[in-house]
Structures are given as C-alpha cells and as structure tokens.
Amino acid sequence: MVSVELRGVSKRWDNFELQVDLSARDGEFLTLLGPSGCGKTTTLRIIAGLERPDSGRVFFDGKDVTDLEPYERNIGIVFQDYALFPHMTVFKNVAFGLEMRKVSKVEIERKVRWALELVGLEGFENRYPEQLSGGQQQRVALARALVVEPEVLLLDEPLSNLDAKIRERLRAEIRRIQRELGITTIYVTHDQEEMAVSDRIAVMNVGRVEQIGEPLELYYHPKTEFVARFLGISNILELDAENGVARLGGIEFNVGVDGKVRVFFRPESVLVTPGGDARVTGYELLPGRIRLYLDVEGHTIIAERPLPDLPFEPHSVPHKVGLVVRSFSLLTL
Ligand SMILES: Nc1ncnc2c1ncn2[C@@H]1O[C@H](COP(=O)(O)OP(=O)(O)O)[C@@H](O)[C@H]1O
Ligand SMILES: [Mg+2]
Structure with missing residues (x-):
C-alpha cells in the first residue's frame, strides 16, 4: 500500500x-x-x-x-x-x-x-x-x-x-x-x-x-x-467582542479577542432552557428531535434538541426560551 x-x-x-x-x-x-x-x-x-x-x-x-x-x-x-x-x-x-x-x-x-x-x-x-x-x-x-x-x-x-x-x-x-x-x-x-x-x-x-x-x-x-x-446547517453570527467576550442577548462567547468576530456553532450545540429572552419564531418536528427557529435581538439562531431533552412538552412550545451555546468556533472574517 x-x-x-x-x-x-x-x-x-x-x-x-x-x-x-x-x-x-x-x-x-x-x-x-x-x-x-x-x-x-x-x-x-x-x-x-x-x-x-x-x-x-x-x-x-x-x-x-x-x-x-x-x-x-x-x-x-x-x-x-x-x-x-x-x-x-x-x-x-x-x-x-x-x-x-x-x-x-x-x-x-x-x-x-x-x-x-x-x-x-x-x-x-x-x-x-x-x-x-x-x-x-x-x-x-x-x-x-x-x-x-x-x-x-x-x-x-x-x-x-x-x-x-x-x-x-x-x-x-x-x-x-x-x-x-x-x-x-x-x-x-x-x-x-x-x-x-x-x-x-x-x-x-x-x-x-x-x-x-x-x-x-x-x-x-x-x-x-x-x-x-457546505457541511450542514450552521449558525453564523457577526458580533463585536469587548474584553475577549462577544455577547448576544444573554449568550456569552469567550472569543479571546476584541473587535469584529464571526462566531460559528451547529444547531445541536444550542441548549434550550426554560425562561429567557430568545423568541421562538417557528419549529419543525423531525425524527426524534425538534428544530427551533429563534430570534435574539434581530439575529436568527437555529437550535436542535432530541425530544426527551426539552424543558417543555413538545405539544406546548413556549413563546420564549433561554439559550446556552455549548461550543462554538471562530471563522475567518
Ligand atoms: N477537459 C476540459 N476542458 C476544459 N474545461 C474542463 C475540462 N475538464 C474540466 N473542465 C472544467 O474544469 C472545472 C472543474 O471540473 P471538474 O474537475 O469536473 O469538477 P467536479 O468534478 O468538482 O464537478 C469545470 O469548470 C469544468 O468545466
Ligand atoms: Mg466530477
């Protein structure tokens, strides 16, 4: 070989x-x-x-x-x-x-x-x-x-x-x-x-x-x-970082640099918590999971959770939830 x-x-x-x-x-x-x-x-x-x-x-x-x-x-x-x-x-x-x-x-x-x-x-x-x-x-x-x-x-x-x-x-x-x-x-x-x-x-x-x-x-x-x-559904946000942190609503990204950054994360990296400021604008039921479309200060974020992971019943999606981004990376500007 x-x-x-x-x-x-x-x-x-x-x-x-x-x-x-x-x-x-x-x-x-x-x-x-x-x-x-x-x-x-x-x-x-x-x-x-x-x-x-x-x-x-x-x-x-x-x-x-x-x-x-x-x-x-x-x-x-x-x-x-x-x-x-x-x-x-x-x-x-x-x-x-x-x-x-x-x-x-x-x-x-x-x-x-x-x-x-x-x-x-x-x-x-x-x-x-x-x-x-x-x-x-x-x-x-x-x-x-x-x-x-x-x-x-x-x-x-x-x-x-x-x-x-x-x-x-x-x-x-x-x-x-x-x-x-x-x-x-x-x-x-x-x-x-x-x-x-x-x-x-x-x-x-x-x-x-x-x-x-x-x-x-x-x-x-x-x-x-x-x-x-190219590799699937992405969340990509352009944010301004100060003191090494970029913020969007209650979400914090420890980016380690200042100025303009492009933050990337997958829908499954977004955890959904009860109560918060992210507005639910729509959702889709997929096999075994739910995809939520969310609005945070005018930015769209897509979250995907396995159904048993939800802090609410699938048939009663609330109007607002909290979000935690578990892992992210920076893209070249
Ligand atoms: N023999 C050729 N003569 C002229 N242009 C070609 C020739 N072979 C490929 N190309 C061009 O090169 C580019 C890349 O083609 P290709 O390698 O077949 O791409 P892919 O396999 O990723 O679809 C295309 O724009 C195609 O038109
Ligand atoms: Mg080819």
Missing part, C-alpha cells in the same frame, strides 16, 4: 484554475468533497494519470509518477456510470484487466472469484450487465477495479446514480472492503452525507482545498464560512 501526494499541482482551462497540495496517507480513506465544478474529477484524473498537470508533481509512496501513463500506475478506478462492457458477462468484465496483463487462466479464475465474493456477487458470473440492478452493476465495477490488486483505489461519485437506500448500503460496504484490504482510497463526492465513512475529508471550493481534516473536526471546527455551510 502507498501514500499519495500532490505537490503544487495546477491545471488551467479557459475559466477555471485548479491549484492543489494534498496528501492521502498509506491506507487512508480520503474524501474530496465539494460542489459541482470545484475540480474534484480533475484532481482525481491527475492522480490517475488521465490528465497531465500544467505544473507540480504527483507522488505514490514518495516516488514521482507524474510522467507515468495510467496503466503504469497501480490504480483501480470506479466512475459514476459503472462503464461496464455491455456485451460481456460479469466474469468477463471483471477478468478484463487481468487478461490485458496476460495473467494465467487459473489465476484469472481464482482472482475473479475472490473479487466477486469481496463485493457480494458470487454466483453472478454468467449474467450480463443489463440483467443487473444499478447497485449490482456498481459492485461489478468495484470488483473490476479491485481484481488487479491496485495500490490506490480512486472512486468518482460512485453512488450518485443509485437510490438512497442502496447508496447507504454500498457506501458502508465500500468502507468495509477498504478497511479489509487496507487500500489507500480517494473518494470524490459532492454529497456531504457521504462524509461519514472517511478518515479525512478535503473540502474543495473553486479549484482549491479550503480545509482538510477528520470529519468531526471539519463539522464542528470549520475554518471558513464556505466549509461551515
């Missing part, structure tokens, strides 16, 4: 410029997350060797692979649209890369069975792609990528064409397989729901990595407003 590193990599098109430094550790599951058009696929294609960077170098385990062709890099790739050969059976599809490499028939037989078992498709050898569901086709694509025992697995939005339920199941299975094989994996997605399976996430925005870190670190301690908003 290997680490993957992009050092000063850039790629320019008419109205787009990619500029990334990035590294995935040996055996790591790294997710590139960002909105459509931010440069995720381009980054992945540069790692695969399908695209040449204008400048910068790509390293696998410290070895410079920038000038190597895709087939000279030990990688497996899975795309969003499966890209299976329609006229070939599942067996033939998975065997294809091995046949290209002139592996013996016995070995091919053994490896294809291993790969199909790994993705839960034993017994499907003789089917054709059109006889399979989308999820099964993507399992075949995964088996085909893994059968050559690549050092690096690259996945570009592999679940985007699938239904939510299948997406969730296959996502968990990709993670299980990745752990089992200990394979360094770079996973591209625009869907923040997919952050859960990653060791680390690199959030991308207009051709750059805005922040890289572990999922919970990014979720609770984003550095920029973009990362904060």
